Amino acid sequence: MYLKRPVESIERLMSALNPGATAYDLPRRRLLDIPVNEVWLVERGMVAVYRNRGQQLVYIAASPLILGVRNLFASPTEMLMAEFLDVKSIAKISPEDLKTVLDEKGLWKDMANLISFYLECMLTSHYRLVQRSDYEIIKGLIYEYTKLSDYVKERTTLAQYIIEKGLISRSNVLRILSILNKNGCITTTKGRLLTVMYLPEKL
Incomplete structure (x- = not known):
């Protein structure tokens, strides 16, 4: 399974979400837990997302990126970590505010495209662990x-x-x-x- 990132959906979401987001300068430590009460917007640079406390790479991509979208529906049972490369700052928005923007702008289809992509990434990551060789x-x-x-x-x-x-x-x-x-x-x-x-x- 070779995954295609929904870039156009991400760009529309970023354009709508950025005005209501809060800028955040990253600390020097660039491998961070993605908190359950925030969604992160990354406009520039590259991010690697890991599971198992940073031991297994799930996904790596250049911006634009939206991290933490699974927090929209429930508190995740597994914590993911993000490593920021060539990224000095991001923007944060709460899941509640994000839902409000999606409702007002009619962007749930774009969010569904993004969530489907991330689910494919996770399933591919799990599948790879049971490959035979x-x-x-x-x-x-x-x-x-x-x-x-x-x-x-x-x-x-x-x-x-x-x-x-x-x-x-x-x-x-x-x-x-x-x-x-x-x-x-x-x-x-x-x-x-x-x-x-x-x-x-x-x-």
């Missing part, structure tokens, strides 16, 4: 990496992305990527993926 996980993450924006790929190597999102040892990731490079399946330079020619069913 490291190679199957790496294969899926290589294709997923190709869908990232250039901004993200310039700041995240292929190996780093796979290690953090797939929970696979660094040595095994590098070993498999080396085999794929030698066999002409992929081309990389300085850790960045240039081309994907083909990925065999089994390695």
